Amino acid sequence: MSVQQTLSIIKPDAVRRNLIGKINDRIESADLKIIAQKMIRLTKEHAMAFYDVHAERSFYNDLCSNMTLGPIVAQVLDGENAIERYREVMGATNPGSAAPGTIRHEFGESVDFNSVHGSDSPETALKEIAFFFSRIELHR
Ligand code: IDP
Ligand code: MG
Secondary structure (H helix, E strand, O other), X not given: OOEEEEEEEEOHHHHHOOOHHHHHHXXXXXXXXXXXXXXXXXXXXXXXXXXXXXXXXXXXXXXXXXXXXXXXXXXXXEXXXXXXXXXXXXXXXXXXXOOOOOHHHHXXXXXXXXXXXXXXXXXXXXXXXXXXXXXXXXXX
């Protein structure tokens, strides 16, 4: 185990429903530190670039459109084993399968509107953090 950083996104569905504070409370209660945070609105091109790993999937177009429906909050979370731990705090991709107490179980509406994103590996975390944040914005 080591200290890691992971990229979190509070997706448009959750921002629209005024859940930024509640989601940040889950993050902070799990002992993950929010070391950078900003609200932005993605264009379709931004969303397509961010999710390019899913370009061949049937849900790619809907996913990228859904990410542009309103502002998002992009965040960098820091802590021991942060990447895997935030995935646990988020819960399964489909809120219907997410464990009780997870963000997606509590707040997600459907697989399309599942409220949060979290990096899934050290390699993607590095890439995803660099997509949204410059070095000067990353301090601990
Ligand atoms: P993750 O967000 O749990 O890492 P991924 O497989 O990386 O899940 O998929 C990215 C996003 O694409 C999901 O959060 C979800 O919103 C959407 N998605 C994933 N699988 C499906 C699907 O089968 N149908 C519709 N949307 C999906
Ligand atoms: Mg993923």
